[in-house]
Amino acid sequence: MTSEGNFVQPSIPRFNGHYDHWSMLMENFLRSKEFWSLIETGYEEPMTGARPLSEGQQKELEALKLKDLKAKNYLFQAIDRTILEKILEKDTSKKIWESMKKKYEGNARVKHSTL
Numbered sequence: 001m002t003s004e005g006n007f008v009q010p011s012i013p014r015f016n017g018h019y020d021h022w023s024m025l026m027e028n029f030l031r032s033k034e035f036w037s038l039i040e041t042g043y044e045e046p047m048t049g050a051r052p053l054s055e056g057q058q059k060e061l062e063a064l065k066l067k068d069l070k071a072k073n074y075l076f077q078a079i080d081r082t083i084l085e086k087i088l089e090k091d092t093s094k095k096i097w098e099s100m101k102k103k104y105e106g107n108a109r110v111k112h113s114t115l
Contacts, residue, residue, distance in 0.1 A: 015079045019104035026078060035071035035093070042094035043068060068093050 010032070013025035030036045043064040046053060053061060071093035076084065079100070086103070089095040 012074055012077045015083065015100070015104075017104070019100065019106075022078075023101070023105070026075075030071060030074065033070070033074070035067060035074070038064070038068050038071050038093050039097045040094075042092055072096060 010029060013022055013029055015022045015026075027036060027039075030039060043061070046061075072090075075093055075096050079087075079096075083100075084090070087096060087099040089099055
């Protein structure tokens, strides 16, 4: 028996209100799945009316969309529904991440300063 048979899939870090800790765990998780580049840079849809994409460009765009969909799936599993409902921009994984960062980053520092 190989050690691969005993491999345990890492669990998706659930957001529990502590953004700084969750974001570190989630970034590591998404990097391990090779999705972090989408969170950092995102991808752009061609503008309406722009010249048509070549077949290669179309395949590349479709691959990016699928990869982004997978990253969004992990984020949707990590973030509670009540929090997701407050996030207006859910088009891409990058927009979800930025919304979470804007809303929750630094909350721990604010809590500590008020104590």
